[in-house]
Amino acid sequence: xxxxxxxxxxxxxxxxxxxxxxxxxxxxxxxxxxxxxxxxxxxxxxxxxxxxxxxxxxxxxxxxxxxxxxxxxxxxxxxxxxxxxxxxxxxxxxxxxxxxxxxxxxxxxxxxxxxxxxxxxxxxxxxxxxxxxxxxxxxxxxxxxxxxxxxxxxxxxxxxxxxxxxxxxxxxxxxxxxxxxxxxxxxxxxxxxxxxxx
Numbered sequence: 001x002x003x004x005x006x007x008x009x010x011x012x013x014x015x016x017x018x019x020x021x022x023x024x025x026x027x028x029x030x031x032x033x034x035x036x037x038x039x040x041x042x043x044x045x046x047x048x049x050x051x052x053x054x055x056x057x058x059x060x061x062x063x064x065x066x067x068x069x070x071x072x073x074x075x076x077x078x079x080x081x082x083x084x085x086x087x088x089x090x091x092x093x094x095x096x097x098x099x100x101x102x103x104x105x106x107x108x109x110x111x112x113x114x115x116x117x118x119x120x121x122x123x124x125x126x127x128x129x130x131x132x133x134x135x136x137x138x139x140x141x142x143x144x145x146x147x148x149x150x151x152x153x154x155x156x157x158x159x160x161x162x163x164x165x166x167x168x169x170x171x172x173x174x175x176x177x178x179x180x181x182x183x184x185x186x187x188x189x190x191x192x193x194x195x196x197x198x
Contacts, residue, residue, distance in 0.1 A: 007056060014052040022047045063098055069118035070100045076166040081173055082106070084113065103130075106176040109183055109190045116158065123166065127176070128156035129183055130191040139186055147182060 022044035023037060030036040073079065074086065084104030101114040110130040117124060133140045133155060143149045149157050157179070165171045 007060070010059070011052050011056050014055050015048050018051050019044060019048040066118060067098065067100060070115050073115055073118055073123055073166070074100065074102060077169045078161060078166045078172040079113070081169040082113075082176070084111075089114075103193075106173070107180040107184075109180050109188075110193050111176055111179075112156075122160040122162045124158055124160055125172075126156055126158050127179065129179060129188070130193060131155075131183060132189040132191050139188060143182075143186065143188075 023040055026036045026040045079102065082102065082104055084102035087101055087103055089099045089101055099114065101112055103110060103112045105111075112126075112128040112130065114126045114128075115123060116126055140155065143155075149155060159175060161172070
């Protein structure tokens with residue numbers, strides 16, 4: 001599925017940025033003569049349009065390859081066993097790639113799983129528990145210091161999965177169950193998510 005509105009906005013932005021540079025040959029050859037600028041306009045529009053189109057096509061191809069690589073990973077047994085919901089992130093953004101992520105519940109908490117870079121081996125997976133830590137900075141500090149959760153990752157954890165671990169149906173589920181038990185033991189408040197909206 002192509003996000004046509006974002007593609008058009010991206011094309012217009014790239015066109016606006018590149019269009020003035022199409023006059024550089026005229027400036028170098030003829031200087032700042034107004035007549036030369038006017039004569040150059042049709043060529044500048046054509047060149048800027050094709051240049052921008054090439055950039056947009058390259059971005060779409062790159063984004064598609066990234067999405068396809070993420071899907072191949074999410075289709076592995078370790079992820080399939082979770083039966084999480086697949087969602088998109090980055091729609092409508094000019095500066096972010098469209099990414100797929102998974103969200104679902106394991107026991108008491110929802111977890112958001114994302115592939116950091118689908119091309120790396122072992123695969124790096126960010127695990128973000130959906131918990132409310134806004135009112136308990138002591139809990140956040142303890143989880144960071146004692147259990148390797150990272151504040152810069154929307155308060156989550158990064159793990160690596162080897163090809164063998166991706167084939168293991170229970171590997172990722174077991175890790176999430178351990179994290180669920182840890183958060184339960186610490187009394188972390190789960191973020192309320194309506195499963196009907198997922």
